Amino acid sequence: MAMDAIPSETASPGRDRTALLRGGTRPSPRLLERKTRLIDLKAEGQPNLWLLGGALSIAIVMILSLVLLVLWNGLATFWPKPIAVVTLTDGSLVAGEPSRTATFRVGQEVLATLPPETQAEIAANGGYANRTLYRTGNFDLYGDDFRWVADFQTRAKEFPRDMVLFERQEWGVFVGRLASFVRDGRTVTVTDPWADEVRQAHRIARDRFLQIRTIQRVEIGEVNHYLESERLRLRKAALRYPEGSRELEAARARFVEREAFYQRRFEELSARAQALMREHEAETVTLVEIGGRERVQPLGTIVRFYPANDVNFLQKLGIYGSRWLEFLTDEPREANTEGGILPALFGTVALTLLLVVFVTPFGVITAIYLREYAKQGKLVSAVRVSVNNLAGVPSIVYGVFGVGFFAYTVGGSIDALFYPEKLPSPTFGTGGLLWAALTLALLTVPVVIVASEEALAAVPRSMREGSLACGASKWQTIRYIVLPRALPGIMTGVILAMARGAGEVAPLMLVGVVKLAPELPIDGFFPFIHLERSFMHLGFHIFDVGFQSRNSEAGKPMVYTTTLLLIFLILVMNLTAITIRNRLKRKFAGSQF
Amino acid sequence: MKKVLLAGIAAIALSSHAFAQAIQIDPLLPNYTPVSGISGSLKSVGSDTMNNLMTLWAEGFLAMYPNVRIEIEGKGSSTAPPALIAGTAQFGPMSREMNQRERDAFQQRFGYPPAVIRGAIDALAVYVHKDNPIRCLTLQQVDAIFSKTRRGGHPTDITTWGQLGLTGEWATRPISLYGRNSASGTYGYFKEVALFRGDYKDQVKEQPGSSTVVQGVASDRFAIGYSGIGYKTADVRAVPLASRPGETCYDATVENAVSGDYPLARFLYVYTNANPNQQMDPLRREFIRFIFSRQGQEATIKDGYFPITRAIAEDDMKAMGLSFAGN
Numbered sequence: 028m029a030m031d032a033i034p035s036e037t038a039s040p041g042r043d044r045t046a047l048l049r050g051g052t053r054p055s056p057r058l059l060e061r062k063t064r065l066i067d068l069k070a071e072g073q074p075n076l077w078l079l080g081g082a083l084s085i086a087i088v089m090i091l092s093l094v095l096l097v098l099w100n101g102l103a104t105f106w107p108k109p110i111a112v113v114t115l116t117d118g119s120l121v122a123g124e125p126s127r128t129a130t131f132r133v134g135q136e137v138l139a140t141l142p143p144e145t146q147a148e149i150a151a152n153g154g155y156a157n158r159t160l161y162r163t164g165n166f167d168l169y170g171d172d173f174r175w176v177a178d179f180q181t182r183a184k185e186f187p188r189d190m191v192l193f194e195r196q197e198w199g200v201f202v203g204r205l206a207s208f209v210r211d212g213r214t215v216t217v218t219d220p221w222a223d224e225v226r227q228a229h230r231i232a233r234d235r236f237l238q239i240r241t242i243q244r245v246e247i248g249e250v251n252h253y254l255e256s257e258r259l260r261l262r263k264a265a266l267r268y269p270e271g272s273r274e275l276e277a278a279r280a281r282f283v284e285r286e287a288f289y290q291r292r293f294e295e296l297s298a299r300a301q302a303l304m305r306e307h308e309a310e311t312v313t314l315v316e317i318g319g320r321e322r323v324q325p326l327g328t329i330v331r332f333y334p335a336n337d338v339n340f341l342q343k344l345g346i347y348g349s350r351w352l353e354f355l356t357d358e359p360r361e362a363n364t365e366g367g368i369l370p371a372l373f374g375t376v377a378l379t380l381l382l383v384v385f386v387t388p389f390g391v392i393t394a395i396y397l398r399e400y401a402k403q404g405k406l407v408s409a410v411r412v413s414v415n416n417l418a419g420v421p422s423i424v425y426g427v428f429g430v431g432f433f434a435y436t437v438g439g440s441i442d443a444l445f446y447p448e449k450l451p452s453p454t455f456g457t458g459g460l461l462w463a464a465l466t467l468a469l470l471t472v473p474v475v476i477v478a479s480e481e482a483l484a485a486v487p488r489s490m491r492e493g494s495l496a497c498g499a500s501k502w503q504t505i506r507y508i509v510l511p512r513a514l515p516g517i518m519t520g521v522i523l524a525m526a527r528g529a530g531e532v533a534p535l536m537l538v539g540v541v542k543l544a545p546e547l548p549i550d551g552f553f554p555f556i557h558l559e560r561s562f563m564h565l566g567f568h569i570f571d572v573g574f575q576s577r578n579s580e581a582g583k584p585m586v587y588t589t590t591l592l593l594i595f596l597i598l599v600m601n602l603t604a605i606t607i608r609n610r611l612k613r614k615f616a617g618s619q620f
Numbered sequence: 621m622k623k624v625l626l627a628g629i630a631a632i633a634l635s636s637h638a639f640a641q642a643i644q645i646d647p648l649l650p651n652y653t654p655v656s657g658i659s660g661s662l663k664s665v666g667s668d669t670m671n672n673l674m675t676l677w678a679e680g681f682l683a684m685y686p687n688v689r690i691e692i693e694g695k696g697s698s699t700a701p702p703a704l705i706a707g708t709a710q711f712g713p714m715s716r717e718m719n720q721r722e723r724d725a726f727q728q729r730f731g732y733p734p735a736v737i738r739g740a741i742d743a744l745a746v747y748v749h750k751d752n753p754i755r756c757l758t759l760q761q762v763d764a765i766f767s768k769t770r771r772g773g774h775p776t777d778i779t780t781w782g783q784l785g786l787t788g789e790w791a792t793r794p795i796s797l798y799g800r801n802s803a804s805g806t807y808g809y810f811k812e813v814a815l816f817r818g819d820y821k822d823q824v825k826e827q828p829g830s831s832t833v834v835q836g837v838a839s840d841r842f843a844i845g846y847s848g849i850g851y852k853t854a855d856v857r858a859v860p861l862a863s864r865p866g867e868t869c870y871d872a873t874v875e876n877a878v879s880g881d882y883p884l885a886r887f888l889y890v891y892t893n894a895n896p897n898q899q900m901d902p903l904r905r906e907f908i909r910f911i912f913s914r915q916g917q918e919a920t921i922k923d924g925y926f927p928i929t930r931a932i933a934e935d936d937m938k939a940m941g942l943s944f945a946g947n
Contacts, residue, residue, distance in 0.1 A: 135788050136753045160854060166922070170643065173854035175750065198922060244686040251659040251686070286657075293656050362672040362679070362923070452661055457708065541691050543675050561691055574829045575694075577672050577924050579838075580853045582831075 094594070101591030104584035105350035107343050110190040110202055110335040111161065112317060113176055114183040121176055122190060122202050122317035123161030124335070126580075130155050133177075145179045162581075164192075164200035165316050172199055173580050188337040191220045193314060196236075196328040196360065199581070203316040208326055210310060220334045229326055232310050235303055236327035242300045247293060252552055254289045257282055262448040354588065363542065363568065364576045368589060373547050374460070374540075374562035375529060375593070379600060381464035381558075382471065382528045387521055389468065390475025394517075397476070398483040399505055418473040426534030429466030434458050434538060438559075454559050458539030460548045461558035466538050467531060471524035478523065482516020483509060512615050518608040522601055529597050532566035540567045542575075565593040643874050643921050645914055648930035650944050652913035654684040660903045661689035665709035666700030667805050669830050669848045670888055673740060674713050676919035681910050688903065697805025704893055705729050710904055712891040715742065715805030715848070716812075726893075735894035735940045738932050739911050740920035743849040743872035744810060744884040745858035747834060749841045754784060756869035758862045759883055762814045765795055765844060769818035781842065790842075798836040798845030799824040806830065809886055810846050846884075850924025874926040888925065894940045905942060912937065912944075 108124040115121060133149050133156050141149070149156050158177040166172045193201040207216045210228050217225045264278035312326040330353070333346055357367030393414075401407045438455035446454040455461070486509045494504040532540075539561045548560045569589050576582040664674050671694030678690040693699075693709075700712030701722040718726075718734065726734045746762060748754055757765075761784060763772030770777065778784060782791035799820060800807040811817065827833045833847040838855035849872050852858060860869035863883040870876040870883075877885035890911065894900055900908075910916045917927035937943060 131751055132789070134751060134753045170924075171852075171854065175854050243683065248686040251657075251688075254657060255659045290656060297654070297656065360679075362675040452663075453708065457663075541693060542671060543678060543690070543692050546689060560689075574832050574835075575668065575671055576831060577850050578853055579831045579835050579851070580855070 097587055097590050097594065100584065100587035104588045105347050105354070107192070107333065107335060107338060107346045109186050110192060112185055112187055112190060113161070113181050115176070115180050116182050120317045121161055121163060121174060123163035123174065124192070124202075126160045126162050126173070128157055128159045130157055131177075133179075141179060149179065160580075162200070162202075164202040165322075167198045168316055168320055168322065172578060186336040189218060189220075189334060190317075190336055191314075191332055192335045193332040194330040194365075195324070196330060199361065199365065201314050201316070201322065203314050203322075205332070206313040206315045206321065208310070208312040212309070220332060221337075228310070229329065229332075232307065232325065232327035233329075235307055236325075239300055239303045239307060242296055242303070247296050247300070249551075250289050250293045250296065254286065254293075257285045257289070259448045266447055355592075359543070362576060363572055364578070364582050364585060368563075368565065368568060368592070370544055370547060371563040371565045371568040371589075372592065372596070373549075374544070375565045375596060376600075377460060377548060378464055378467065378535075378562065378564065379525055379529045381460065382467045383521060383525055385464055385468035386471050386475050386524050386528075387517075390472050390520065390524075391479050391517055393472075394476050394479030394483060395505060395510075398480050399501070399509070414473045414476050418477075421533075422470055422531055423533045423537075425466050425470045426537035428469070429462055429534060429538040430458060433462040433465055438462065458537065458541075458561055459559040460539060460562050463535055463539040463562070464558075466534050467528040470531065470534065471528050474524045474527065475517070475520040478520025479513065479517045482513035482520070485516060486512045511611075514615075515608045515612045518604060518611065522604040522608070525600055525604065526597055529600065530566060530593070532564070532570060535564055535567060540564045542567075542571050565589055565596070569593070643926060645917050645921070645927050646929045649912065649914045649917055649927075649933065652684070652910050652915045655902075655906060658685045658903055658906050659688055660901075661691070662711065662903060662907060663691045663693070663703075663709045664711040664713060664890075665693045665695075665703035666711075666713040666891075667697040667715040667888070668694040669697075669715040669742070669804070669806055669850075670694065670713040670739075670890075672850070673888065673920060673923045673925065674711075674890075676923055677739075677907075677911055677916055680915050680919055681907055684910075685906070696801070696803030697808070698803045700891060701726060701734075704734060704891060707893075710892060711907070713739075714889045714891060716809045716886070717889060718891060730893065730895070732894075732896055734891045737890040737892065737908055737911060737936050737940075738887040738928055739890050740888040740917075740923075741874075741877050741926040741928060742886055742888050743858075743877040743882050743926070744806065744814075744846060744886060745849045745852065745872045746814075746861060746884075747837045747845050747847060747852070747856040748859055749837060749843060750855055750857050751841060752781075752857065753786060753790070754781070754859055756862060757784070757859050758865045758867070759814055760865060762861070763816060763818065766797060766799070766810075766820060766824065766846075767815040767818040768821045769815075771816035771818035793842045796840050796843040797821065797824040798833045798840075798843055799826055800830070800833060800847070801826045801828055804830075806846065806848065810884075813884060813886075814846070848925070852924065877926050878929075887928075892940075896941065900940065900942065908937070908940070908942060909944070 110122055111125050113121045132154050138146055138149065156177055156179055158175050161174050161176060162172060163169060163174050164172055189204055191203065191205050193203070195201055205217060205220050205225070207214050208225060208228055209215070210224075215224060215228075219225075261278050261282040264275050268275040268278075307325050307327045310326050311323050312329065314322045314324070316322070331346065331349065333342070338346070354367050355372065356369055358369055359371075360366035397407060397410065401410075434455075434457055438453065438457065438459075442450060442454050442456040490508055490512070491504055494508045495501070499507070541561045541563065544561050544563050546557075546560060548557050548562055549555060550557070569586055572582040572589065573579070573586040662678075664678075671692065674692045674694070678692060682688060682690060694713070697714040697716055700709070700714045701718060703709035704712045705726055712734075718736075723733060746757060760772040760774040761778060764770050764774035764776065764778040765784075768777075776783070779794055780791070781793050781795060799810070802808075811820065825836065827836060827845075830847045830851045833845040834851045834853055834856055837843040837845040838853060849858065858872045860871045861883050862869045868881075870881045872882055872884075876882035892904060892908070912928075912933035920927050934944070
């Protein structure tokens with residue numbers, strides 16, 4: 028290739044010179060000098076070097092700035108921000124976390140209502156003014172949770188030490204002051220949010236709240252689960268045996284007995300939960316917003332509270348950590364805009380691992396056949412071309428195929444055969460983790476096939492021949508000589524497939540990802556792993572919070588944080604795979620000829 | 621209209637809005653009390669406008685019945701009737717009424733019409749950028765902005781802000797249009813009421829979600845778009861609307877929506893399959909009772925919509941053979 032390039036490079040300057048001579052103008056010595064320098068650079072291939080290097084650096088800058096943007100916004104989301112109290116020119120007060128500022132052109136209508144000196148000030152500024160967006164919270168009182176305040180509306184701005192930010196189980200944050208709380212039937216007035224008594228009361232109330240939730244979710248959940256399976260058992264018996272038969276009567280009797288048993292258990296548990304609930308509702312806390320309006324609610328519904336302008340660095344770090352912990356280990360609240368993302372995180376990891384479990388054997392077996400056994404000819408070439416083309420099919424098409432073939436056809440048949448008692452509500456006949464993993468496996472299998480084929484081809488012929496010469500059969504050669512040495516290359520293919528699969532969203536929306544899946548696909552009931560359940564996914568979560576949530580302003584930080592987590596997750600999975608690959612490489616490095 | 625304009629300027633000029641009062645729930649709506657033995661799974665397929673509302677209802681319901689499974693899919697109101705007919709979903713939230721064809725298809729399959737739950741009230745808002753000084757629009761103007769057929773009767777096509785009486789830098793600026801995609805019930809409702817069943821202009825940028833419309837308007841100073849009132853942010857403003865030229869403009873508030881003064885107020889519906897000759901299964905019955913309870917209606921406020929009254933709830937429940945006392 029280099030040989031081809033040189034003559035053409037030298038030819039073009041020659042043509043240039045003749046052209047100059049024909050034109051009749053003599054080039055000045057300086058121009059000539061520059062020309063020659065250029066020729067030299069060109070001859071050395073310098074422009075190409077610059078082009079390639081430039082392209083690389085542009086790519087790196089773009090990737091880095093994207094990662095930095097996500098990192099900056101994602102990491103800053105949970106850091107406690109101060110609360111400003113702004114006194115407006117009309118005397119009213121606004122309290123909130125300053126979230127961003129912008130410059131805007133003041134409209135004529137607004138300008139006309141302003142005092143002359145403000146007008147002059149704005150005019151001196153070219154008709155522009157600044158404004159700040161405050162996150163005022165208190166949606167239940169205001170009907171809004173963000174508010175723009177222009178600088179010319181602001182008379183004073185301060186950061187009082189007693190302003191408290193309350194994160195609540197419902198209704199989003201509350202910005203205001205702590206007034207009092209009820210403990211054992213008596214009202215305790217408290218102003219210092221760090222005071223031991225309120226902290227202790229909060230801890231107790233919060234524990235009680237979590238206890239109620241455990242009773243409701245885990246214990247009552249268990250009773251309901253068994254009750255449901257009894258009901259299904261009866262349904263099954265009714266489907267199998269004719270009306271009036273002995274078996275059906277026995278099943279009915281059993282159901283009545285069991286139902287009564289679980290009913291009693293349910294009533295016990297719910298009485299316990301009710302009792303706790305009464306305590307929970309009796310211990311209230313009174314919050315006062317900046318305008319003096321009060322809000323009374325159970326202390327246990329406050330997730331976290333801190334005086335935003337009176338926290339030192341260590342306390343901030345503690346709040347930051349506890350928010351991250353909640354984010355990673357809790358379920359979403361308030362239609363996914365608050366709380367944690369555990370189900371989505373779990374769904375993404377489970378989906379990716381399942382994808383690997385499906386895609387690796389498929390891809391590797393295909394590659395071995397294509398490379399080792401198939402007679403290289405037109406048919407095999409056609410298969411190869413088809414495989415490569417598969418990689419170019421839009422992913423949504425795979426989604427349509429997944430829902431049509433896997434969920435409706437295969438899943439529907441499974442339901443009819445094995446779960447008739449649950450019909451018409453589908454078990455496997457709708458989108459779920461299993462179908463999503465299979466769809467993604469189809470989507471990524473070309474990557475694995477191509478990479479595995481390359482890896483198999485790279486194993487030296489001498490090794491195969493050596494093995495065959497020692498009397499090993501073809502399969503033994505593949506199994507003990509070729510495959511181990513090709514493993515690192517196959518792993519590369521799997522890593523690529525994983526990265527592609529974990530970031531894919533479009534097909535998942537059709538085959539089982541939902542906005543809210545209250546249960547993880549894994550739990551304490553037989554068969555423990557429920558692959559038929561629909562699940563949540565980080566990628567879809569990002570789309571949902573960013574574009575479907577009520578207040579897109581409030582959702583924005585969550586989008587960045589979730590994106591950060593998704594990138595981090597893919598990084599961790601890739602690093603694990605790379606480590607395994609390197610270990611394999613080292614293992615076989617010594618045994619090469 | 622001039623007077624209204626001036627009054628509007630005085631009221632809204634300084635602070636973009638006075639702090640809205642908390643919306644009250646009809647005190648006659650009952651508190652929801654859980655009953656025993658509820659389990660199983662529910663699936664809801666339908667409106668994207670009601671996606672969050674359904675999620676909030678589901679969250680509230682799950683807090684009472686932890687072992688119920690609820691799945692929510694929201695790709696547009698038009699996806700609800702097929703899902704109900706095929707039986708893949710028990711509930712079909714829709715931001716518009718089912719049309720005759722969808723109703724007929726349902727009736728043909730089951731022999732009875734679908735049951736309807738009017739779960740919340742929404743004021744479909746026409747949003748502009750927060751700096752936009754426009755004070756009032758009539759439906760005829762809205763029609764002339766969004767529609768190429770102008771069935772509303774406005775004499776001329778409106779393409780610039782100047783034609784709506786704005787001055788200064790706004791006068792010559794073209795109006796940039798944001799709307800919903802055609803699967804959405806919001807698209808259908810807006811077409812029917814604001815466009816007088818006319819056709820949308822080709823320039824309308826069709827967005828995949830209610831929130832995307834608001835984000836589009838928030839980032840484009842000269843934009844106008846329509847979306848549910850629940851999706852309002854601090855970056856956009858809902859324009860007061862009048863139903864006819866010369867009439868008073870009404871804000872998209874709960875009072876105006878309930879009284880019917882605000883021209884784009886609508887119910888948000890949840891359709892379900894209720895066989896009149898059979899008792900409804902306990903799971904669905906309880907979910908409906910939950911929607912019509914104090915807790916369920918609190919969720920509508922939480923999502924930015926307006927709660928319904930006990931009278932509406934009683935009507936709908938009676939039609940399904942249910943009552944507040946439980947059965």
